[in-house]
Amino acid sequence: MPLTVPVVGIFTNGAASSATRAQRAARLDDDIARANETWGNDCGLNFVVLRRFTLNVEIDADSVMDVTDQSISDAVDAARRRTNDATAIYVVYLSGKNFAPDADGNLPDGKGIALFSNFRSTTDYDLYGQVALADGALNSNIFPHEAGHGLFLRFTDPDDINSLTDVDPSNPGGDGHSDDPQNLMFPIVPRNNPLINADQCSVASQSKLIIENAAQNGGRAGRNRKRNGGRARRKRLKNKPQMVKRFNKIIAMMRNSARSDKCARRQKTRRRRSAKATCPVCYRSKTNTAVKMKSTRPNAFRRKSAAKAR
Template sequence: MATVSVVSIFTRGARSSDTFEMRRARVQSDLSRATEAWGTGFFPGVRGNINFVSLNEYYISDVTIPSNTVSSVNDERVQSLILQARTVNNNATALYVVYVSGGNLSSGAVGNGGPQIINFNNTNNYGVYGQTVLSDNAADSYLLAHEAGHALFGRFTSNSSNSFTINDPSNPGNDHNNNPQNLMNGFVPASAPFINEAQATVALQSRMLLENSTIQMATVSLSASGQTASISHAPNHTLQKVPACPCCDRPKPPEESERERRINKAISKLIKEIGPDKINPKFKPPHDPFKHCKCKCNDHHH
């Protein structure tokens, strides 16, 4: 399986943030669901063969971010935490997830996210990391898997640096898929969300996958199964201090070229305009005729 590394950042008051065990359980639930949707897949979709693993988990005990004050992942407070996490993880290629407190974002969505460009040389030589913010109502759902999809879909469609898009490849011109059972529908199914062949094909070409990354990180140790082999997570793991701007004491972002700034500004606008990214709790998946089949090939509907 291809691999997406995930860095999880809990703010004070976010659901499941109270203890190390609760935080770990929420992270593992989100990663397991993401691997289900993008890895093994659901009927009547395809397998994506993408595995989500934890690179690091953090609890920011002195920062509270009410979700109803956050319009998107572009929020300055969210961006500051992502920047700090990227810095202490040596700018690792990963999906950076910030958990905030409260039911919904100010837009009514329960999550928002997408890709950002780094180390851009040309449309065939660049790096990508993913970023997302999740509210309390995103817990126990496929929202992280959905937001990861927005990041995995980031791509250039031509040799022009202005051609970057995050559109659903199976629904050109749109952020979301029209099928109510599809993972990338704007109202994410509460159960068995499938991905289609076009979505899987584009996702497997993403620079966010470790196998496709232009940044080789020795800090990520993987076993043959694709799971993290050994990563230490202290119960009170907190972000370290990072280089800050002397005038405002904010983290100093890595140097960006003018083209990188321009591309990321356009991407941030696209991400902010994504909607609704909510959960559809009433959706019922169609009957899977092979659900109770005892055949061990496990290859009927993929």
């Protein structure tokens, strides 16, 4: 049975491919399709569009340092209120080609994390995804990559409250990324045919961003099921807002210390223009920068000579 990951698209003024309703739908649908090509085909996850919103505000990615920037959080919070705090990945589409440079001078195309909305225990909590995409992420696999960061958030030891991590399970010593250049979770995201391995699938399929997993533990989906006459669930522990704030701060620090996410660019091959295309009667010597003139008169004389001979 497919595991459902709802996605909410939030378009801000000036974002690429957002001028019309059809363009906004097409961009979000493309990101969803790319996520399903990787996480769906390999792991059985099914990304679906939950809602799509437009905000009459412009957020320039060039001025944003991280995904927890207040402008992005405000946009996500507004959408969460409209969806009744639904379990979902909330994607904010920004204007501007890239985010502000990181400490190494890199220009990220996207940023993404999962954050806590409620916490009761290491096995009973609610998450939502917060992703921001610049124009440079258009027509790329950046969204599935950022979704992966959110899907990897978990407690590695249910008895240890300090075991929270979002590292790539196939690269435990890394910063949340794979060390395989063809893997979807490599920091320079492959353009074509990105791979997902078994360890990544195993962890992602247990994420609380998945509706079925949230319902099992009485999350938002579980509460909705109960209202609709579903099976009564056991008495739950109370939410701990102070732990929510603590964990969300830790998550932001983990992501900010990781390498930036960029999509692999097409290799541009610069064609040399031929000398004849540049100037029909001249060429530039490889050894001498002076421009030499190439006369066309000898050819003309040969043509006249050939005509007389006939």
